[in-house]
Amino acid sequence: xxxxxxxxxxxxxxxxxxxxxxxSPMKGHSHVYWYRQLPEEGLKFMVYLQKENIIDESxxxxxxxxxxxxxxxxxxxxxxxxxxxxxAAYFCASSPTRGSFYxxxxxxxxxxxxx
Amino acid sequence: xxxxxxxxxxxxxQEGRISILNCDYTNSMFDYFLWYKKYPAEGPTFxxxxxxxxxxxxxxxxTVFLNKSAxxxxxxxxxxxxxxxxxxxxxxxxxKTDKLIFGTGTRLQVFP
Numbered sequence: 001x002x003x004x005x006x007x008x009x010x011x012x013x014x015x016x017x018x019x020x021x022x023x024s025p026m027k028g029h030s031h032v033y034w035y036r037q038l039p040e041e042g043l044k045f046m047v048y049l050q051k052e053n054i055i056d057e058s059x060x061x062x063x064x065x066x067x068x069x070x071x072x073x074x075x076x077x078x079x080x081x082x083x084x085x086x087x088a089a090y091f092c093a094s095s096p097t098r099g100s101f102y103x104x105x106x107x108x109x110x111x112x113x114x115x
Numbered sequence: 116x117x118x119x120x121x122x123x124x125x126x127x128x129q130e131g132r133i134s135i136l137n138c139d140y141t142n143s144m145f146d147y148f149l150w151y152k153k154y155p156a157e158g159p160t161f162x163x164x165x166x167x168x169x170x171x172x173x174x175x176x177x178t179v180f181l182n183k184s185a186x187x188x189x190x191x192x193x194x195x196x197x198x199x200x201x202x203x204x205x206x207x208x209x210x211k212t213d214k215l216i217f218g219t220g221t222r223l224q225v226f227p
Contacts (some may be wrong), residue, residue: 004158033213033214040219042119042121042217042218042219043159043204043206043215043217045216055213056212056213056214058214091159098213101147101149101161101164101215104161104215105161106151106158106159106160107158109156109158
């Protein structure tokens with residue numbers, strides 16, 4: 001029973017390029033959450049998605065960032081025209097139900113470095 | 116606006132002793148609190164939680180205490196073991212929200 005799978009583990013992008021981060025939730029989990037951890041800070045909520053729906057994107061920057069969770073396949077966090085300030089660890093979590101943190105499981109993260 | 120604060124960035128404790136990690140919050144709407152443990156290059160791992168209707172929850176060596184009037188919670192680890200060395204994050208949620216608000220973490224080092 002694999003946990004939450006994130007790939008790539010490490011991603012290096014030049015300024016202005018696009019970054020795509022993927023998250024496959026645990027089997028049976030249909031709720032996905034993305035968090036970002038900047039250096040020396042805690043995790044900050046970005047977006048909550050269910051299959052084919054964005055439920056809460058209150059933590060997403062207004063520009064350049066988008067997320068999706070299609071009917072088939074992993075959830076994708078997309079960052080267009082990356083800047084140095086986007087360098088961070090991006091964590092995905094999944095859960096089997098909404099409104100409960102029981103079973104809320106994090107992946108190992110993708111470390112994005114913008115050079 | 117940091118709603119969840121962990122004012123001690125690091126803590127060093129001898130093996131076998133008690134580790135006490137503290138967390139303060141400002142939002143009185145928070146009604147559920149969790150502690151996560153994080154090793155380098157890994158995601159946070161759930162440790163223990165507490166609902167605002169309780170003031171204590173215990174699970175083996177880990178106990179979380181909640182003082183709602185002071186908006187303060189603490190995690191006690193007894194006895195501390197070297198494998199407990201990690202960064203510990205306090206997190207909180209409010210009502211039916213689906214997101215967690217995290218503190219900045221406390222790095223615990225347990226030495227022999």
